[in-house]
Amino acid sequence: MSKEELKIGEVSKPRFEYRTFGQDFGAAHARMARLSVPVPEKVWERHSEEIYIMSKTNDLNNTKIRDGKMDIKTYVQTIDGLEQWNPLMKGEFPISKDVLENEVFPAFQVEMPSLSQDTYTLEEFLDMIDAHADLQGVKVHKQRYGYMVNDTICEFGNVLINGAKICTINSESTEVEDIKKTMADVANGMETAENINYLQAIKRVIGWINKPLAN
Numbered sequence: 001m002s003k004e005e006l007k008i009g010e011v012s013k014p015r016f017e018y019r020t021f022g023q024d025f026g027a028a029h030a031r032m033a034r035l036s037v038p039v040p041e042k043v044w045e046r047h048s049e050e051i052y053i054m055s056k057t058n059d060l061n062n063t064k065i066r067d068g069k070m071d072i073k074t075y076v077q078t079i080d081g082l083e084q085w086n087p088l089m090k091g092e093f094p095i096s097k098d099v100l101e102n103e104v105f106p107a108f109q110v111e112m113p114s115l116s117q118d119t120y121t122l123e124e125f126l127d128m129i130d131a132h133a134d135l136q137g138v139k140v141h142k143q144r145y146g147y148m149v150n151d152t153i154c155e156f157g158n159v160l161i162n163g164a165k166i167c168t169i170n171s172e173s174t175e176v177e178d179i180k181k182t183m184a185d186v187a188n189g190m191e192t193a194e195n196i197n198y199l200q201a202i203k204r205v206i207g208w209i210n211k212p213l214a215n
Helices: 026-035 097-108 122-131 176-186 198-205
Strands: 016-022 046-055 061-066 069-079 082-092 135-149 152-161 164-173
Touching (some): 026 135, 026 176, 046 198, 061 097, 069 097, 082 097, 122 135, 135 176, 152 176, 164 198
Antiparallel strands (some): 016 082, 016 164, 046 135, 152 164
């Protein structure tokens, strides 16, 4: 069976991903840029303002809000240390009580708050998050540079997590072996840096997990 041709910015089958976070991936970023094939101008550099909803009791569902829309992805499996995630739901605000009860708060794996309204605006939803003992909204600014190496979608990013600056570098694909080759090609030793997702990185930055980043 031929493998799927990936295109940056387009939907594909659920992808596997290597991603790590730290203070400096300058050498790896430089190699990634040199090894990349040409990519569409729209992904050369992108900026976004996002809000991640962190849950003290959940590491399986990744919830973020960007451009007033909610996106939840759920963990599927890990193969050779690479995580696979799949879309769970997408929603827009105002958001209905039924969606919050049946899809959103179950994804957080926390006690359901009292919902007295039929719909909730983004501001009302964030107020509920702030009031919940096990939830926290975290502001994340991303400056992302897109590449494609060995048929994998790659990225280097400068990230502000509630104002704290870190960097991230990643490779993702439907093909595990292509990611492993990219990890080895981009920088000697980068493949040994801990592979973690945004949930894990944010929890470390805000103090919910007592572990360091890659550097």
